[in-house]
Amino acid sequence: MALNSKIPSGQLDSKWKTYKSTCKLVNPANKRSLEIIVVGTGLAGASAAATLGEMGYKVKAFCFQDSPRRAHSIAAQGGINAAKNYQNDGDSTYRLFYDTIKGGDYRAREGNVHRLAEVSANIIDQCVAQGVPFAREYGGLLSNRSFGGTQVQRTFYAAGQTGQQLLIGAYQGLERQVSLGNVEMHSRHEMLEIVMVDGKARGIIARNLVTGELERHFGHAVLLCTGGYGNVFYLSTNAMGSNVTAAWKAHKQGAFFGNPCYTQIHPTCIPVSGDHQSKLTLMSESLRNDGRIWVPKAKGDNRKATDIPEEERDYYLERRYPAFGNLVPRDVASRAAKERCDAGFGVGSSKMAVYLDFASAIERYGKVEAHKQGLHTTDKNTIMALGRDVVKEKYGNLFDMYAKITGENPYEIPMRIYPAVHYTMGGLWVDYELMTTVPNLYALGEANFSDHGANRLGASALMQGLADGYFVIPYTLGNNLANDISTKAIPTDHPAFVAAEKDVNDRINRLMNIKGTESVESFHKRLGKIMWDKCGMARNAKGLTEAIEEIKALRKEFWSNVRVPGDIKEFNPELDKAGRVADFLELGELMCIDALNRNESCGGHFREESQTEEGEAQRDDEHFMFVSAWEYKADSQFELHKEALDYEVVHPSARSYK
């Protein structure tokens, strides 16, 4: 099957405009008889469901939490990008497009990314109109801050809770459509299969997580907005329930998986404290504006951080990357931290951490503050106290979170941080219209692979999720469904629904009947360890080859020895988790296969075989300028399809931050 990305022809900046003015439309009367299934109600899903409901489609939305307001998007901290140029610092649609393409290490599509930049400004307008309380200046206008990988201030934010505020905005819009009867919301439901009729996605099988009953739902089209799969690593900054199940079921029904190995490891997270650890907590990228990262110059230096004098500290990012210093992109900062810890310079009891130190920022702000207040003091304590107040206003909620988790006061002693799995750039392959390789099946938000190439810049996932849901799918869905207006709703006693439900039922029964001795949690941890050690921050052919075999063996063990307690027809979180871990055990193998195949380093994917003499990532445009789209053939058998990336406007060059 040849991949067709359906990028419209024409100039880069006219592609989307032309598409919008020439795509097919569905008239209001016909929309009322078209049913749409939206799986997932995070930013991508809630915005899509609300908008499609407003347009008159009949929408059914699903999420596994008890309310759409709890999707993982709620946890996003730092902000959302938009090319508004409110700060008059030279921003433009083109610049946002360019930064995103470059940040992604030239592995994303120009056409998609330009569209994203074009609609970014509309997102902010829409959110403000909904009542999203973004941070403002004293003049009443919107405030911005800067994020890594850019030279302008284009990030809109609501303290350290931007995702929460954006999601609540979308959720309110969704609930409004629920009250109007345009959207039917199914919370505590998990989609477990796509129903295919005549080669098209026409519905889903979902499990009611409260009763355990399976349900059949018809839709003319199915939208997967089910988030990322970082939890394949067990430990990540994702919420506990984040999973790949929906995307994986789609993959097995014929949807190609794009760039599965592209994983973002975020440099500043609270380190692992012991085997009991269930998840990792992010400390926002915005902290790197003011925090300095260092380790002791001497190996195994066990003194307290505050007892180590200035000249015995190694500010290794400032040393290695003088031009960008602490603000190098995420992939670079993460690898540098790993390098220092592996070399024996790590700090804390585990020695797998580095310091993020605010002392000099506190002092700097303290001096400015003293000056502002007309205090002619040189008393260090007074200055530090003033400075702490400033830092508190900027990052208070993050510092509090750190203190609660670690029991340490980051105003007094430096934070300990270490990189952690954070985001997956890979996902279901989609064309320009966000349709997967399965007709009528779409993927939006983090669940698709589309716009971030091999490395996502900060504050751009929220932008993409909302772009997909509010501004892209309403057009592209109509363009396709215009051909479907005469398709009547398919009754759910159709053989395809019956067969799909039976498959799901059989699988659940199989899981329950293994009655082995090892818990689901234990298998998940073991998978996570393989993935982290061999398909994590640095990868090589030997490790990946081993990992593939280890995962296969682990999967076999899982299917013969997992213990799932409880019953099927009841609220049973262990069973929910078992199904998710079973899918991770298949995805993990594909990620390793993809990582093995891509023998170059790009963005978050670092192959040890492909580095410069100085240990920097080395891209190989000659051989790897393509999207890897994997087709599922059978267990452990995947066929690679390549979508060539044609750069018409930007000229890919080496990323240097020295």
Added chain:
Amino acid sequence: MEHYNMNLTLKVWKQKNNKAKGAFETYKVSGISSEMSFLEMFDVLNEQLVAENKEPIAFDHDCREGICGMCSMYINGRAHGPWHQTTTCQLHMREYKDGDTIVVEPWRANSFPVIKDLVVDRSAFDRIVAAGGYISVNTGNAQDANCLPVDKQRADESFAAATCIGCGACVAACPNTSAMLFVSAKVSHLALLPQGEPERKSRAVNMIHQMDTEDFGSCTNIGACEAECPKGISLENIARLNREYLGAMFSGSKEA
């Protein structure tokens, strides 16, 4: 920070489903590290139960960062446990010492029926929001964001109200099981913004009406909600909601 391990006794509410009668069960856990979170301690207990071929305890959780509002345990008589402005998932075991007994219950309120063990049904909150907790603006209707300056102080107050995570601790903490703090936070968030102005009256009236329909108790100004709210939502919001509601009733607005 000095780390230590501890052995604990847990008395946890077990209830098979909504129809079954529940009761406390006693469990022992050992080797709990002071560095664990409260939910990680429950993970340890559940792993132990699975190993013993018993049924683990069902509890709600997702983000484990204090932001999704999913976790909901009533710990030793307090919603979300002893730490000020802290969700269950952010409570850490260094609060406890070796030999302690901890009693854990679900949120108790007629409007939040138990689904299983510590898991309750909070969908009433969604229905209250659906009754009016929004601004009616369709996608594509918006003007340029900076066409509408908002006084910074009001924007900040609106944000403070909007940080409510919808966890329901306020209801669980209230002897009357009133949902006024939750509803007032939503109403304040929108009423403080110029965008929320056109629907201000109908919003307050409709949301209060839905709250009453859901069988939440009435507010008698006890203040337990504010004391236990993990996000520090202020009682001032309730005062504002009362003003909004009375204002709407006097001006004769009943419904949207």
